[in-house]
Amino acid sequence: MNAIEFHDVSVRLGGREVLNLVTLEIATGEFVGVLGPNGAGKTTLMRAILGLIPASRGTIRVLGRPAARGNPAIGYMPQVRGAGSHLRLSGCDFVASAVDGHRIGKPFPGKTARAEVNRVLGLVGAMELGRRPLAELSGGERQRLLLAQALIGRPQLLLLDEPMSNLDPHFQASAVALAKSLQTELGVTILFSAHELNPLLGATDRVLYLGRGRAALGTVDEVITGSVLSRLYGTELDVIRLNGRIFVMAGSRDVEHEPVPAHDLLGMSPHDA
Ligand SMILES: Nc1ncnc2c1ncn2[C@@H]1O[C@H](COP(=O)(O)OP(=O)(O)OP(=O)(O)O)[C@@H](O)[C@H]1O
Numbered sequence: 001m002n003a004i005e006f007h008d009v010s011v012r013l014g015g016r017e018v019l020n021l022v023t024l025e026i027a028t029g030e031f032v033g034v035l036g037p038n039g040a041g042k043t044t045l046m047r048a049i050l051g052l053i054p055a056s057r058g059t060i061r062v063l064g065r066p067a068a069r070g071n072p073a074i075g076y077m078p079q080v081r082g083a084g085s086h087l088r089l090s091g092c093d094f095v096a097s098a099v100d101g102h103r104i105g106k107p108f109p110g111k112t113a114r115a116e117v118n119r120v121l122g123l124v125g126a127m128e129l130g131r132r133p134l135a136e137l138s139g140g141e142r143q144r145l146l147l148a149q150a151l152i153g154r155p156q157l158l159l160l161d162e163p164m165s166n167l168d169p170h171f172q173a174s175a176v177a178l179a180k181s182l183q184t185e186l187g188v189t190i191l192f193s194a195h196e197l198n199p200l201l202g203a204t205d206r207v208l209y210l211g212r213g214r215a216a217l218g219t220v221d222e223v224i225t226g227s228v229l230s231r232l233y234g235t236e237l238d239v240i241r242l243n244g245r246i247f248v249m250a251g252s253r254d255v256e257h258e259p260v261p262a263h264d265l266l267g268m269s270p271h272d273a
């Protein structure tokens with residue numbers, strides 16, 4: 001069975017077609033890296049899968065059903081963070097707040113809830129962090145708790161929206177390794193968005209690259225090519241491979257580290273592709 005199916009899906013936000021006739025299938029148990037420049041639609045795609053943003057045309061099916069809000073089989077780690085950082089809440093209480101939060105229809109009873117919180121803290125190796133006040137934790141430590149929160153209720157599909165932002169290279173590698181182990185040990189389907197491809201190279205089965213409303217889904221070798229990326233960015237790009245790393249260049253600029261200015265991308269309609 002496919003975990004995710006988009007058939008001719010368009011999503012409009014603020015009068016702009018963020019996704020334009022996207023068709024794709026992601027198999028159950030796949031690890032897919034979701035890439036693309038700022039504003040390409042990575043978050044929008046995840047929110048559409050969650051049923052939080054409707055498609056203006058086409059159909060989205062998730063785990064065999066039409067996308068709908070409040071699906072307890074999906075774990076979501078949102079990109080916008082920082083909520084609760086001013087509170088004296090312990091890490092444990094913060095993770096527990098998702099147990100009876102909006103995602104799960106039926107809250108767990110007290111003892112089961114505590115066991116579930118301990119289970120997910122164990123999965124992300126954060127038992128010790130759970131005992132500390134949230135306000136004391138570093139950005140990266142808090143991110144670990146957010147990942148724990150996304151794992152509540154044993155989701156079959158995990159949508160991780162930029163789980164590596166704020167992390168140094170060492171913790172970036174451990175976030176990827178953690179997601180990979182959830183895929184291999186629990187069979188979870190994973191969408192993992194990022195601004196840089198290289199940390200994902202050893203983990204991702206395929207990549208979904210977004211740009212100017214379009215999507216390209218395939219292996220790294222199929223998608224990370226000058227011709228595919230030039231079409232998605234709407235500007236001439238080269239792909240350079242060096243010591244097992246891949247760089248996407250616009251002239252002498254590395255577009256993942258020095259993004260193409262927004263006006264270069266936004267000035268063009270998605271229909272130009
Ligand atoms: N609620 C909204 N109303 C209007 N436009 C929106 C809304 N949410 C997002 N957009 C626009 O949709 C486009 C896609 O945004 P999205 O957040 O999906 O991009 P992204 O790929 O996740 O970018 P980033 O890498 O910056 O996180 C952007 O141009 C954004 O300004």
Ligand SMILES: [Mg+2]
Nearest residue numbers: 042043044079
């Ligand atoms: Mg985003």
